[in-house]
Amino acid sequence: MRTALILLLMIALASVAGSLLPQWPNTPERVMRYRADHPVWGTFLDRAGLFDVFGSWWFVLLTTLLFVSLVACLVPRTRALWRAVRTPPMQAREIDAFPRYAQVAVAADPDQAIDAARWVLRRRRFRVARDPSRPALAGEKGLAREIGSLGFHWALILLLTGVIYGKGTGFSGLIAVVEGQTWVDAEANYDGTIRAGRFFDGGFTGTGLRLREFRSDFQRTGQPMDFVSRVDLLDPDGSVIRREDIRVNHPARIEGLWIHQSSFGWAPVIEVTDGGEVAASGPVVMDRDPAPEGVVEFAMPWRGVVKLPGAGTDGLDRAIELELWPDSRALTALLAEQEPQAMLVEFDPIIRFSVWEGALTDLSTNRLDTTGLDEVSSGIVGAGRTADLADGAALAAGDAGSGATISFTELRQYSVFQVGRDAGVPLVLAAAILVLVGLLPALYSSRRKVWVRADPDGDGSLLRVGGLAMQRKPQFEEEFDRLVGALVSSAGGRRAPDPGAGGPGPDQREPEEHEKVQTP
Amino acid sequence: MTDLQWARISNDAFNVALFAYIAAMVGYFAHLAFKRDAIWQISRAVAVAGVVANIVSIVARGFAADRVPWGNMYEYSSLLALLVVIGALVVVEGVYKVRSLTGFALMFSVLTMAVAVSFLYVGPGPLVPALNSYWIKIHVQAAIWGSSLFALGGIATIAYLVVDRAERRKLDALGSKDRPPIMGGALDLDADADADAPADLVPDPAEDVETRPAKRRLVPSAAGLDRLAYRIIALAFPIWTFAVIAGAVWAQEAWGRYWGWDPKETWSFITWVIFAGYLHARATNGWKGRRAAFIALVGFASLLVTYYVVNLWIVGLHSYAK
Secondary structure, eight states: OHHHHHHHHHHHHHHHHHHSSTTTEEEEEEEEHHHHHHHHHHHHHHHHTSSSGGGSSHHHHHHHHHHHHHHHHHHHHHHHHHHHHHSSSOOOOOOGGEEEEEEEEESSHHHHHHHHHHHHHTTTEEEEOOSSSSSSSEEEOHHHHHHHHHHHHHHHHHHHHHHHHHHHHHEEEEEEEEOOOOOOOOOGGEEEEEEEEEOOOOOOOOEEEEEEEEEEEEETTSSSEEEEEEEEEEEETSEEEEEEEEEEEEEEEEEEEEEEEEEEEEEEEEEEETTEEEEEEEOOOOEEEEOOSSOOOGGGGGGEEEEETTTTTGGOEEEEEEEEEEHHHHHHHHHOOOOOOOOOBBSOOOEEEEOOOOESSSSSSSSSOOEEHHHHHHHHTTEEEEEEEOOEEEEEETTTSSSSSEEEEEEEEEEEEEEEEETTTHHHHHHHHOOOOOOHHHHHHHEEEEEEEEEETTTTTEEEEEEESSSSSHHHHHHHHHHHHHHHHHHHHOOOTTTOOOOOOSSSSGGGGGGGOOOO | OOOOHHHHHHHHHHHHHHHHOOOOOOHHHHHHHHHOOOHHHHHHHHHHHHHHHHHHHHHHHHHHHHHHHHSSSHHHHHHHHHHHHHHIIIIIIIOOOOOOTHHHHHHHHHHHHHHHHHSSSOOOOOOOGGSTTTTIIIIIIIHHHHHHHHHHHHHHHOOOOOHHHHHHHHHHHHTOSSOTTTTTTTOOIIIHHHHSSOGSSSSHHHHHHHHOOOOOOOSOOOHHHHHHHHHHHHHHHHHHHHHHHEEEEEHHHHHHSSSOOOHHHHHHHHHHHHHHHHHHHHTTTTTTHHHHHHHHHHHHHHHIIIIIIIISSSSSSTGGGO
C-alpha cells in the first residue's frame, strides 16, 4: 500500500507541473510562445516531456507502476476476504481478554441462553457460528467495509482499463460543414489529421450529416446566448435517419459517433469567372483574425482565399484573398472612428479582396503565402454583387467587365463539429459508479466481532460477552452496551443474587479477575 | 418584482449576511475567551440571522438572473460561505457538540464573501452556453458541498494541530513519562489505547452512563478534534468523488471527452489524491495524528488552488466560471 501511495503522490506532483506549464494538447500556442520566450529552458522542458505531461512516457510508466502495485496489493487482500466470507467466525478461548467485556448472571440455562443470543445477533445482521464443543458462539459483522474497499480499488483498475480501451480504439477529429452542405464520415473528410488511438482500426461509418441551418444568439453585451446547428443525420445511402439540433451541451450520437458543437464561422459563397466562364464557385470557409489585446474577437474580420492555379495572365497562378466584414457598419466605424465594433449579426456584409499573381506554393490551406506573388488589383464587393477582378470596380448586373469577375452570391455560416468515438465510455462510467458505491461502506462501515459464552451458574448461567471493533471504537462502545442489554433480556433477564452461594455479585466480575490481565 | 429589484435585494442581503457573520465571529471568539454561555447564545442567534440573509441573497439572485444562482465565482463563493456556516452550526455544533470551531468557520466564510464582493462581483446575467445544462445543478452543487465540508475539515485539522501542540507542551512541562510517541498520534485514548489497555480499565456497561463526564469541555481534546476532522473529511470525500465523476459526465456531453487534463480537472484530481492519501494515512500505523493532519492541510490548500488559482490565473476550459 505504501508503494501505491507514493506513486499516487508522484502522479499528483506531475499533475501540478502539467497544470502550471502550458500543454501541447490543450494550449499549443502558449507552448510555442513559452518556447520562444525561454529558448534553452523551454527546449529542456520539452525534451523532458513537461509540455505534454499526461502523454509522456514517464507519466505512463508511473500509472503502470501504480496499477501493478495496486494489483499486487489487492490480490492477497481479495483472497483473504474470500476466505473470510467462506469461513465462519472464529471461536475465542479467552473472552474476557477482549477490549470490551461484560459478564452477567442470567436466568436461562446455558444452551437456552446461547440459542437466544444467536437469535439476537442474527437479527442484528451478525454472521454467527456456534461453538460445537460448548455453549458458546462467535459473531462477526461489517465485512462490507473490506468488500467496499476492495470494490473501490478494483473499480479504479477497471476505470483505467476502460480509459485505455476507449482511447486506444477511438479517435477524434474536427469537421467544418457549411450550411446546405453534406459531410460524410470518411478519413479524408476531416480537417487536418484526426487524433486516433494506437489500436484504431481505421473504420469509418459512412454515415453523413447535412447542416440545414446554423444560428447563434448573442446578448447586446456580446455575451453568447446559444449556438444551434440544425442537422439531418444521414444513412450511408443518403437517406435521412433523423433531424437533430446540436448545441453546446447537447451532442448528437449516431453509430457510436459523438458529434459535438465546437465552433462556427462565416462562409461566403463566391463565384469567380474568367473569360466569361466559371472558374470557381462555392462557399469559402473563413477564419477569423486573432484579436489583439483589448479587442473583442467578434470585432475582427474573417479571411479566406480562392486559389486558381494557372488562371492568371500568361499562365501564372492566381489567388484572390478575401477579407469578410459580416457587419459592414463595423468597418465603417473602424475607418471613421478607429473604434473596433463587435459583429454579432449579418448586416450588409462586404468583402474586400485583392488579387495576386505568381507561383503558388501551397494549394491546400486556407492561408495565402504571398512570397513569389504580386498584387495586381484590389476592390470591394457586397453581398449579391459582382466586381471586376482586373481593376476592382463594381459591375452592374449583366455587365461582364473585363471577363474576369468575382461575385459574392450570398453569406452562409459554417459550423465546426468535433466528431469522435470512444467505446470505453460505458465501461468508464460503470467503473466510476462502482468507485462511488464501494467508497461508502469502505468509509462508513466498520468491522466488529463479538463472542458469547454461557457457563452453568447456580440455577441459571453466567453469560460472558466479549467484543472487538477494528474501526469506530467509540461508537462500538455504545453498540456493545446495547447488545449486552439485549442478550441479557433475551436470556431471561438478570438473575437475582443467590444469597446462599456466596458467589460474586450478579453483574460484577469476580474480584480476582482484576488481577488476571490477559492479552490476546 | 423586476430583475433589477431582485438584484438589489440580493446585494443588500449579501451585505447583511456578511456583517452578521462578522458580528457572530467576534461573538464566538469572545465566547472562547470569556466562556460565558449568554455570549454563545447571542452569537449563535446572529449567525443564524446571517444564514437567513445569506439564503435570501442567493434566492433573490436566482430570481434576478432567472437561473440557478451558482453560475459564476461570486455566486459560488456566497453559497460556499453559507454551507460552511450551516455545516459549522448543524454538523459541528449540532451533531458533535463542539462550539469552539464555529468562530473559525465564520472567519472562513467572511473571508470568502469579502473576496467575492471585492474582486469577483458580476451583475446577474444569463449563463454562457457551455454552462447551460442541467449538469450545473448536479456537478456544481456536489462541488460546493464537498468544498464546504473539506473547508470545515481543514479548520478542524488546524484546531487539532494547535490543541495537540498545547497538550504536548503541557505534558513536557509536567515531565510526564506518558508522552505520546512523536508522530504517533495524539492522545487518541479511545481509538488505540483501548486495544492494549488491561481489561479491567474497561468500564462495565452498567456504570458507563454515570461515569461519563456530564459536561463537555469548550475546546475538545486533541484526539477529539482529530476524530472530528476525520469524520468531516470522510463525509466530504465521497461527495467530492461524486462531483469529479459528475464533472466528467458533463465534460463528455459538453466537450466530447470525459477527461482532458484541463487545469480544473487536474486540480480536482490532485485534491482528490491528497485526501485519498489522508484517508489511507489515517488507517496506517505511524501516520496517524500529526502526519495525517499535515496531509489534510495540504489537501485544504489544494482545494483553495482548485477554486481560486485555477479559475483566476490559469487559462483553461473553466475560465468562463469567473
